[in-house]
Amino acid sequence: MESLVRVFALSFLYVTAKSSHFVSHDFEGNNTLNDTNNGIVKTIVVDQTGNGHFKTIQPAIDSVPSGNNHWIRIFIRRGIYNEKVIIPKDKQKILMEAHKASEAIIQYNHAGESIASATFRLLAEFFVAINITFKNTYNKEKPKTLYRDIKIAPAIVIAADKAAFFGCQFVSLQDTVGDLVGRHYFQQCHITGIIDFIWGNGQSLYQSCMINVLGVTTSTETEKETVDGGAIAGFITAQGRESEQDTSGFVFNGCSIVGVGKAFLGRAYRGYSRVLFCNTNMADVIVPQGWDAWSYPGLV
Ligand SMILES: *[C@@H]1O[C@H](CO)[C@@H](O)[C@H](O)[C@H]1NC(C)=O
Numbered sequence: 001m002e003s004l005v006r007v008f009a010l011s012f013l014y015v016t017a018k019s020s021h022f023v024s025h026d027f028e029g030n031n032t033l034n035d036t037n038n039g040i041v042k043t044i045v046v047d048q049t050g051n052g053h054f055k056t057i058q059p060a061i062d063s064v065p066s067g068n069n070h071w072i073r074i075f076i077r078r079g080i081y082n083e084k085v086i087i088p089k090d091k092q093k094i095l096m097e098a099h100k101a102s103e104a105i106i107q108y109n110h111a112g113e114s115i116a117s118a119t120f121r122l123l124a125e126f127f128v129a130i131n132i133t134f135k136n137t138y139n140k141e142k143p144k145t146l147y148r149d150i151k152i153a154p155a156i157v158i159a160a161d162k163a164a165f166f167g168c169q170f171v172s173l174q175d176t177v178g179d180l181v182g183r184h185y186f187q188q189c190h191i192t193g194i195i196d197f198i199w200g201n202g203q204s205l206y207q208s209c210m211i212n213v214l215g216v217t218t219s220t221e222t223e224k225e226t227v228d229g230g231a232i233a234g235f236i237t238a239q240g241r242e243s244e245q246d247t248s249g250f251v252f253n254g255c256s257i258v259g260v261g262k263a264f265l266g267r268a269y270r271g272y273s274r275v276l277f278c279n280t281n282m283a284d285v286i287v288p289q290g291w292d293a294w295s296y297p298g299l300v
Pocket residue numbers: 028030031032
């Protein structure tokens with residue numbers, strides 16, 4: 001229980017970003033950054049039509065100096081950006097922002113690997129994204145997908161401490177959000193998937209998010225009439241906490257789970273897997289069993 005309290009106390013990177021003002025509070029709640037000394041010092045505009053500093057996102061990130069210690073905003077103008085993006089470890093304090101998630105989409109088509117296939121890979125601490133869609137287009141989004149056609153295809157992999165996402169969308173079917181290492185905060189985000197689509201060892205708070213469960217079936221179109229259309233349940237989370245000392249865990253607060261598919265709340269990816277759903281509307285998407293022990297029966 002003590003470490004559960006710590007999940008709440010620490011997994012909080014509370015950031016407010018309003019036009020040109022940017023104030024961040026540390027975990028105790030006192031101001032650590034403010035406009036005078038640590039505000040956004042620069043805005044880089046990415047615009048596909050050529051009216052910004054860059055036409056694609058990766059060169060904008062590459063232009064951030066190594067060891068960066070002042071917030072740099074990368075503003076993404078509307079468009080579908082077909083590129084794999086990586087924020088290396090030495091490019092800290094990047095704020096990526098767009099006006100509307102539905103109009104600023106970063107997508108790529110690559111599947112098979114839980115980390116290397118990710119459209120967006122975050123390796124740097126202090127990252128904020130606002131109103132951006134991260135998508136892996138390998139698995140086609142449809143109401144019901146054939147189980148054997150689905151592959152691991154992450155939209156994002158977050159492998160650094162202190163990242164926050166506001167109004168973002170994450171779209172794929174399997175392993176959509178790799179919430180791997182560190183403390184992460186998600187607010188008013190939409191996450192779509194079928195299998196293990198929020199997974200990893202992160203210590204994260206999902207506040208007021210929408211979880212969209214798509215359907216999965218074992219039957220092909222031609223076999224459809226036979227066994228209940230072959231519909232099977234997916235898994236929303238696969239949390240990877242490894243020991244009693246491990247402070248990782250996912251907390252979903254004030255969220256809603258919607259969708260045309262059925263799913264377990266999660267399956268235990270490691271022996272001390274920890275996930276909490278609080279104040280969350282589950283419609284009738286969640287199967288009555290709730291959780292699945294996967295390879296760790298007796299420990300969940
Ligand atoms: C912030 O709070 C911590 C813990 O209460 C304290 O040690 C630190 O001095 C505070 N920082 C500022 C700038 O007030």
